[in-house]
Amino acid sequence: MDEYGExxxxxxxxxxWTSGEPEPPGIRAFDTYSxxxxxxxxxxxxxxxxxxxxxxxxxxxxxxxxGPVARRALAAARAAAALPDHPALTQVFDVLIEDxxxxxxxxxxxxRPVAALLADRRxxxxxxxxxxxxxxxxxxxxxxxxxxxxxxxxxxxxxxxxGRAMLDGxxxxxxxxxxxxxxxxxxxxxxxxxxxPGPASRPARERARQxxxxxxxxxxxxxxxxxxxxxxxxxxxxxxPAADLWALGALLFRCVHGHAxxxxxxxxxxxxxxxxxxxxxxxxxxPLRPVVEALLRADPDQRPSAGELxxxxxxxxxxxxxxxxxxxTLQVPADPHLLxxxxxxxxxxxxxxxxxxxxxxxxxxxxxxxxAGSPRRLGFVLVGLIFxxxxxxxxxxxxxxxxxxxxxQGRRPGGAAAGRMASTGAATPSEGSAGDRPTPSDLATMxxxxxxxxxxxxxAGFAVAxxxxxxxxxxxxxxxxxxxxxxxxxxxxxxxxxxxxxxxDPFGYQLRDEPELAGFRASSWSSSAGLRTxxxxxxxxxxxxxxxxxxxxGAARYVRNLAVLRAGRYDVVLVTGPDEARxxxxxxxxxxxxxxxxxx
Numbered sequence: 080m081d082e083y084g085e086x087x088x089x090x091x092x093x094x095x096w097t098s099g100e101p102e103p104p105g106i107r108a109f110d111t112y113s114x115x116x117x118x119x120x121x122x123x124x125x126x127x128x129x130x131x132x133x134x135x136x137x138x139x140x141x142x143x144x145x146g147p148v149a150r151r152a153l154a155a156a157r158a159a160a161a162l163p164d165h166p167a168l169t170q171v172f173d174v175l176i177e178d179x180x181x182x183x184x185x186x187x188x189x190x191r192p193v194a195a196l197l198a199d200r201r202x203x204x205x206x207x208x209x210x211x212x213x214x215x216x217x218x219x220x221x222x223x224x225x226x227x228x229x230x231x232x233x234x235x236x237x238x239x240x241x242g243r244a245m246l247d248g249x250x251x252x253x254x255x256x257x258x259x260x261x262x263x264x265x266x267x268x269x270x271x272x273x274x275x276p277g278p279a280s281r282p283a284r285e286r287a288r289q290x291x292x293x294x295x296x297x298x299x300x301x302x303x304x305x306x307x308x309x310x311x312x313x314x315x316x317x318x319x320p321a322a323d324l325w326a327l328g329a330l331l332f333r334c335v336h337g338h339a340x341x342x343x344x345x346x347x348x349x350x351x352x353x354x355x356x357x358x359x360x361x362x363x364x365x366p367l368r369p370v371v372e373a374l375l376r377a378d379p380d381q382r383p384s385a386g387e388l389x390x391x392x393x394x395x396x397x398x399x400x401x402x403x404x405x406x407x408t409l410q411v412p413a414d415p416h417l418l419x420x421x422x423x424x425x426x427x428x429x430x431x432x433x434x435x436x437x438x439x440x441x442x443x444x445x446x447x448x449x450x451a452g453s454p455r456r457l458g459f460v461l462v463g464l465i466f467x468x469x470x471x472x473x474x475x476x477x478x479x480x481x482x483x484x485x486x487x488q489g490r491r492p493g494g495a496a497a498g499r500m501a502s503t504g505a506a507t508p509s510e511g512s513a514g515d516r517p518t519p520s521d522l523a524t525m526x527x528x529x530x531x532x533x534x535x536x537x538x539a540g541f542a543v544a545x546x547x548x549x550x551x552x553x554x555x556x557x558x559x560x561x562x563x564x565x566x567x568x569x570x571x572x573x574x575x576x577x578x579x580x581x582x583x584d585p586f587g588y589q590l591r592d593e594p595e596l597a598g599f600r601a602s603s604w605s606s607s608a609g610l611r612t613x614x615x616x617x618x619x620x621x622x623x624x625x626x627x628x629x630x631x632x633g634a635a636r637y638v639r640n641l642a643v644l645r646a647g648r649y650d651v652v653l654v655t656g657p658d659e660a661r662x663x664x665x666x667x668x669x670x671x672x673x674x675x676x677x678x679x
Contacts, residue, residue, distance in 0.1 A: 087111070088182060089175050092119065104192055104234060104247060105185075117172060118188075122156075122181040122254045124149050148258060152181055155257035158264045159250040162224060167217035169237070169247040174254075183250045190239035193330070197233060197337060204367035205399035207334040210236065211327055212392040213244035218327070219385050221249070222320040225265035229256055229318065231326035232300045233333060252301075255294050260287035261318075292346040299339040299349060300326040304377045307350035321379035324388065328374025335364045340375065366395055390587035397607050532670045535560075541573055541677040543652070544670040557595070567656040569667055570595055573677055574648035581649070585621035586612045588649060589642040595653050596640065602627035618644045622672070626658060637661050639668035641675075650677060 105120040160171035173184035230252025256263040303325040308315030332340040340358035361371040549560040556575040605627035613620040620643040635658035643650040654668040
């Protein structure tokens with residue numbers, strides 16, 4: 080209690096002794112009722128109002144103080160505070176009006192805002208994707224309740240001490256939007272909290288926009304195109320969940336680049352630039368660039384859905400490289416009986432300090448045989464080791480790595496089938512993944528099958544190329560072709576799962592829902608590559624490569640997978656096998672995926 084002063088809000092929240100401008104995320108105070116610390120956020124009101132106790136005016140007239148503007152802000156903030164608790168959202172305890180301001184009382188989160196992290200250093204694309212995935216989890220919970228957050232910024236996204244991110248500022252953003260004249264509360268909720276509707280006429284929209292320029296200020300994340308649109312032109316699109324996704328894209332840009340995608344010198348100029356067009360390319364975002372540029376599209380209908388964004392972020396997080404020794408370390412020769420010594424660059428040979436007034440002794444010429452430990456000798460050893468490593472890598476790539484021999488043997492589809500499928504910019508596309516898949520009408524023009532493969536007309540109503548000697552079995556909805564030991568398996572599933580149940584996104588279906596990849600999702604160690612979406616004449620598809628450790632046996636597995644959405648149902652063509660049999664798995668998959676056709 081020694082660090083808290085004598086000023087008390089609402090008769091219970093004791094403020095600290097320190098004065099001055101509070102830093103985000105707010106002011107820490109002491110709740111004398113609960114005996115715990117809380118966090119206070121202040122929203123200045125346009126007029127001086129009196130204190131409020133339990134929602135009634137201090138004068139006892141039964142009306143909340145401060146006039147209609149203050150009542151609107153109070154009702155919006157309380158409606159936001161009434162939402163059910165969620166682990167990715169900060170909890171609001173109380174909302175009150177006192178001393179000419181609206182105060183929001185919430186839990187103190189043990190963490191730092193993203194803005195504070197960016198003051199130290201920028202985030203990598205993979206770390207930014209992790210933070211965005213946590214924020215998206217919170218947004219999906221809000222959107223399911225009909226809410227739009229409207230306040231996703233670097234100050235309201237908090238990174239906790241354990242690494243996870245939480246979303247704050249819902250009640251604060253709702254109060255500020257209500258002060259400007261907008262209605263941030265969903266219609267189903269606003270009736271119970273007494274929030275009036277938003278501006279309907281053009282003059283009212285322009286007044287609200289001008290008020291928002293002053294209240295919100297030049298914060299890019301809060302000026303999605305539908306929020307920045309002028310009032311005297313065409314009526315802007317409604318502000319909905321797509322505005323939160325645009326804000327998340329702007330936040331990702333800021334996290335990786337270290338600055339916002341638009342200049343933030345003034346709110347009016349910022350709103351004009353947002354309406355003028357999309358920002359420059361997110362060149363430094365690396366694998367996150369397609370996601371950021373898709374989220375920052377001006378048309379809300381062209382932005383990715385929350386489900387698609389979740390799938391893309393999961394792919395990026397899973398494909399994050401393992402941390403290594405880094406570019407600032409190198410290995411030097413050491414005793415072969417000991418572990419290699421890792422030293423930082425610059426410490427390999429330390430230059431001696433220059434001494435003044437010290438005679439310089441010139442050593443006699445060195446003999447022809449230099450000592451083994453001289454710096455020059457050490458340099459030659461390092462150069463030799465580097466050349467040996469490069470030569471070993473080349474030999475390994477030539478003779479040990481699996482090669483895509485389908486094209487050399489004429490097994491890759493071509494002719495009329497070529498170009499029927501094209502990559503649509505999915506995250507982490509693979510340049511060396513399977514070739515374009517043919518439509519059923521193109522199978523007649525396909526090149527001959529590879530040696531050792533036969534086109535099987537399956538009783539289930541589909542055709543697929545299968546390795547000679549593999550036998551057929553049925554396991555529920557799966558048709559399985561496998562050799563005797565069952566270590567390798569070709570699995571075909573025709574129309575088991577529907578788009579009505581799992582969504583019409585093959586990319587997300589294979590990552591989140593496909594039962595044949597349940598082991599990949601359940602594994603404590605897994606990776607994915609070559610993920611891309613494909614467009615066909617009859618629908619859409621997605622394919623990818625998956626490596627994981629089997630949760631039951633612990634063995635490393637390698638999977639090539641193709642999911643095709645056809646007539647509202649998903650077909651799956653999958654080949655799986657041990658990780659050391661990658662070449663065989665890829666060869667069988669290429670043959671199966673290139674020849675698969677369903678008669679239904």
